[in-house]
Amino acid sequence: MAPQENEQDQTTPAIELINVSRRFLSPTGKSLTALRDFTMSVRRGEFVAVVGPTGCGKSTTLNLITGLATPSAGEVRVMGAPVKGIDPRIGFVFQTDALFPWRTVIDNVMAGPLFRGKPRPQAQAAARDWLARVGLARFEHHYPHQLSGGMRKRVALAQTFINGPEIFLMDEPFSALDVQTRVLMHEELLRLWSDAKASVVFVTHDLEEAIALADKVYVLTAGPATVKSVYTIDLPRPRIVADIRYQQSFIDYSRTIWADLKEEVETSYARAAA
Structure with a gap:
């Protein structure tokens, strides 16, 4: 059955x-x-x-x-x-950045798992993994205002995908x-979506x-x-x-x-x- x-x-x-x-x-x-x-x-x-x-x-x-x-x-x-x-x-990616400007990149990405009750060490490890996947491992201690528009979008994708949404x-x-950055983000999104199914x-x-x-x-x-x-x-x-x-x-x-x-x-x- x-x-x-x-x-x-x-x-x-x-x-x-x-x-x-x-x-x-x-x-x-x-x-x-x-x-x-x-x-x-x-x-x-x-x-x-x-x-x-x-x-x-x-x-x-x-x-x-x-x-x-x-x-x-x-x-x-x-x-x-x-x-x-x-x-x-359900995960949502907005037109404007939904990042906390007072938090570092890694703190932004791990916010979701922490809110859902995951222990901090596990949330931090997962955030580092996702930052590596979107090519931002070297920027985990930066703040959003220190990143380009494309980099902030990568943070937003990691921030959403880390929670494992089905939709x-x-x-x-x-x-x-800009057009060039948008094409790169398309490639990034398709890769992440293909993995997440x-x-x-x-x-x-x-x-x-x-x-x-x-x-x-x-x-x-x-x-x-x-x-x-x-x-x-x-x-x-x-x-x-x-x-x-x-x-x-x-x-x-x-x-x-x-x-x-x-x-x-x-x-x-x-x-x-x-």
Whole structure:
């Protein structure tokens, strides 16, 4: 019986949003709808990217998965169970650095394990291991302000991966980086994700970034957001992001998905200008 149950667990999606709507009140008291009849499924170990116009509700989607927000209608499930508050199996990487500026790099990375009750020597050893994995072993006693943007993002990745989450939610984590550093961070993220075998939902405005990283790309409509289309990215792994952009299949994906996304971007701009 146990093997059958385990097999069933593995076929259950890591994340499900089923006909979800999310409404909230604006500061003026007007009811606004961020998501409407939104359905998305993420398999175990799958890397999903979400793209859409500015302000269409992409970050709201992540908040619903974490339990920071609740749906007005529909259901959100994580590992087969309804979301009821913050789930320790979920790790979140933000657009802005979520590092403690008064703590050293190693103290930032070991904060999670300490909070979860791990003894300090074990937490410190794990933090050193993760800093080595992201190439920052020599910087453990530095403070965040002494690091470059790319190095701080590596600290943020180590800070998240050290907790062993089964799901990673990433909200435009590399948008502030220069192009060269961003490509390096893509390679770093794919390597760490491949080792962790976790599920990822990656929100981005950069369509090429989405295609280079993801197994599947969700295109959202202009707000209130719903799923307009879903594209399976059939590019071989492991991927070398610096090279894959020049492949004809990558260019074809970019052209096709952009034609779909462009309509929503134009609709969003037209509404903003009205």
